[in-house]
Amino acid sequence: xxxxxxxxxxxGGGIIGTACGYYLSQKGLKVAIVEQGYLCSGSTGxxxxxxxxxxxxxxxxxxxxxxxxxxxxxEQELGTDVHWHNGGYLFLAHxxxxxxxxxxxxxxxxxxxxxxxxxVDADECREIAPGMDAAGLLGGSYCPSDGQxxxxxxxxxxxxxxxxxxxxxxxxxxxxxxxxxxxxVTGVKTDSGRxxxxxxxxxxxxxxxxxxxxxxxxxxxxxxxRHEALITEGVEYLNIPxxxxxxxxxxxxxxxxxxxxxxxxxxxxxxxxGHSADSTFEFLHQMxxxxxxxxxxxxxxxxxxxxxxxxxxxxxxNPILDRxxxxxxxxxxxxxxxGFMLGPAMGRVAADLILSGGKDLPYPExxxxxxxxxAEAMK
Amino acid sequence: MVHNTDKIVCRCEDITESEILAAIAQGxxxxxxxxxxxxxxMGHCQGRTCRRLxxxxxxxxxxxxxxxxxxxxxxxxxxxxxxxxxxxxxxx
Numbered sequence: 001x002x003x004x005x006x007x008x009x010x011x012g013g014g015i016i017g018t019a020c021g022y023y024l025s026q027k028g029l030k031v032a033i034v035e036q037g038y039l040c041s042g043s044t045g046x047x048x049x050x051x052x053x054x055x056x057x058x059x060x061x062x063x064x065x066x067x068x069x070x071x072x073x074x075e076q077e078l079g080t081d082v083h084w085h086n087g088g089y090l091f092l093a094h095x096x097x098x099x100x101x102x103x104x105x106x107x108x109x110x111x112x113x114x115x116x117x118x119x120v121d122a123d124e125c126r127e128i129a130p131g132m133d134a135a136g137l138l139g140g141s142y143c144p145s146d147g148q149x150x151x152x153x154x155x156x157x158x159x160x161x162x163x164x165x166x167x168x169x170x171x172x173x174x175x176x177x178x179x180x181x182x183x184x185v186t187g188v189k190t191d192s193g194r195x196x197x198x199x200x201x202x203x204x205x206x207x208x209x210x211x212x213x214x215x216x217x218x219x220x221x222x223x224x225x226r227h228e229a230l231i232t233e234g235v236e237y238l239n240i241p242x243x244x245x246x247x248x249x250x251x252x253x254x255x256x257x258x259x260x261x262x263x264x265x266x267x268x269x270x271x272x273x274g275h276s277a278d279s280t281f282e283f284l285h286q287m288x289x290x291x292x293x294x295x296x297x298x299x300x301x302x303x304x305x306x307x308x309x310x311x312x313x314x315x316x317x318n319p320i321l322d323r324x325x326x327x328x329x330x331x332x333x334x335x336x337x338x339g340f341m342l343g344p345a346m347g348r349v350a351a352d353l354i355l356s357g358g359k360d361l362p363y364p365e366x367x368x369x370x371x372x373x374x375a376e377a378m379k
Numbered sequence: 380m381v382h383n384t385d386k387i388v389c390r391c392e393d394i395t396e397s398e399i400l401a402a403i404a405q406g407x408x409x410x411x412x413x414x415x416x417x418x419x420x421m422g423h424c425q426g427r428t429c430r431r432l433x434x435x436x437x438x439x440x441x442x443x444x445x446x447x448x449x450x451x452x453x454x455x456x457x458x459x460x461x462x463x464x465x466x467x468x469x470x471x
Binding site: 038039040041045152156169171172232233279281284285287288289291292298299300301302303304305306307 | 406407408409411412415416421422423425452454455456459460461462463465466468
């Protein structure tokens with residue numbers, strides 16, 4: 001079989017791959033997405049759909065402010081309802097140390113241009129999140145323009161636009177080789193022997209991006225880590241923002257506006273490294289305990305499903321957006337659990353980087369070769 | 380006369396036969412893809428009724444035997460349980 005010819009081959013059919021593909025195809029490039037499973041079968045389809053601008057890295061704050069603008073316009077832009085809703089995010093502080101950390105984070109966020117983030121005291125938290133048990137709460141960091149969207153609809157929207165522009169999506173196609181000649185990338189080959197040729201290859205393989213890098217002898221410091229989630233039946237919208245409780249026995253959850261389902265997860269202590277989509281019984285009773293502690297009125301709500309997926313962590317909790325030592329081979333990965341929310345802006349910025357021939361690195365703090373010493377504190 | 384294909388396949392999420400067929404026409408070849416495109420099987424009963432129907436429709440469209448289609452992943456809890464009942468579980 002002769003090679004499929006494209007201008008850019010993108011490895012990975014999640015939010016990053018399809019967003020990169022969308023913006024490149026809007027600039028006239030013929031894009032081929034090569035995905036080992038189906039669209040959204042990796043991390044994107046397992047995330048809980050939260051979208052926030054409250055970070056501590058100025059680069060992430062700026063990217064997220066841009067992403068929110070994309071989400072706001074997405075229904076019109078992609079011609080599909082992605083269920084964007086600006087329900088807000090409320091990070092809870094139960095200790096003076098956490099309060100102090102949030103106050104300094106808010107100063108960083110406001111300096112980066114995020115004007116509507118603010119400290120709210122415990123009484124105001126109760127108003128913002130009706131029904132929340134504010135016992136021991138000192139207050140919170142609140143940003144009303146943060147929100148939520150539906151990951152499957154966003155990815156399908158991008159994929160549809162890629163196809164409209166003459167691009168193509170190749171599912172159940174697992175890349176096994178990165179092809180190169182004379183220091184330049186020339187395409188990829190799948191484990192069934194199919195070749196895709198292009199002068200640009202983008203590694204958007206999320207938790208598998210390290211493996212893809214190794215095919216070209218390039219070290220990508222991204223490690224998979226299992227996170228679990230659950231979802232409830234849908235009920236009347238209670239107008240509670242995404243609640244984030246960073247305590248060791250805390251968690252984060254929100255209610256989808258469009259169908260009333262509560263969806264949530266927590267970061268396990270200790271963490272669970274490696275590729276795994278196995279669910280645990282521990283999570284199934286721990287998560288309800290944590291939800292009930294914060295919002296006692298949820299007691300009669302029924303949990304209908306639990307699942308798991310991978311974060312794709314870098315050593316400092318910040319993404320990687322860069323060219324590599326192999327000419328034409330780019331890495332857009334290591335989103336550290338924030339790929340869905342970062343995706344739209346990341347795709348736009350990555351497309352510009354690629355169209356500049358890899359010369360205009362927009363965020364030096366997200367370079368592939370960096371110290372990884374500026375840790376993201378709101379991970 | 381237009382042939383009416385709008386029979387409900389997934390009762391929980393109100394997904395019709397024509398919506399399933401549209402997902403297959405869009406390129407879905409597995410039940411997992413149909414689920415993510417249409418939400419069939421994502422509701423209260425978690426596909427108890429529709430998973431066989433979806434597999435039959437996929438098999439018919441792709442010229443396969445229904446048993447060749449892998450059903451959607453069954454996930455815990457196998458029947459809906461309240462937050463309170465789950466939260467009351469004590470580790471011994």
